Amino acid sequence: MPADDAAELWKLNQRLLTRVMNAAAPQLEELGLETKEFFVLDEVDACKYPAELTRKLMLPKASVTTYLRNLVDSGLVRREIEESDLRRHRLMTTPEGQRVRAKALEALAAEFSTMMARLDERDRSELRRMLLRLLEAE
Numbered sequence: 326m327p328a329d330d331a332a333e334l335w336k337l338n339q340r341l342l343t344r345v346m347n348a349a350a351p352q353l354e355e356l357g358l359e360t361k362e363f364f365v366l367d368e369v370d371a372c373k374y375p376a377e378l379t380r381k382l383m384l385p386k387a388s389v390t391t392y393l394r395n396l397v398d399s400g401l402v403r404r405e406i407e408e409s410d411l412r413r414h415r416l417m418t419t420p421e422g423q424r425v426r427a428k429a430l431e432a433l434a435a436e437f438s439t440m441m442a443r444l445d446e447r448d449r450s451e452l453r454r455m456l457l458r459l460l461e462a463e
Contacts (some may be wrong), residue, residue: 364382375452400421
């Protein structure tokens, strides 16, 4: 595939994701979340430590620290000192964090579903197949 084709596909994908996130932003705000805070909240249970979140989300350490502080202050994430290393803090979502994350995912899914409705069932299945194929290496 020529580089310009790959770049165009990447840009189109990014525009689609941005459009969905922008459309869902008001619902996220009602839940008390900024867009990037949602991404941090969504990964807390998979990435138990701040450094893991920084690597996975490819965000600056200072930004992750700020988002985590906001999520902790909001009661959505809890920090616990690691028993085996008192310098480390383990993260976990609170029950309220799990509720807010589920509501945020519902809002994003609703916005994405609106876009996907433009495709027929065969095209949606094909898109799902292609995305899964592209992500196989993870």
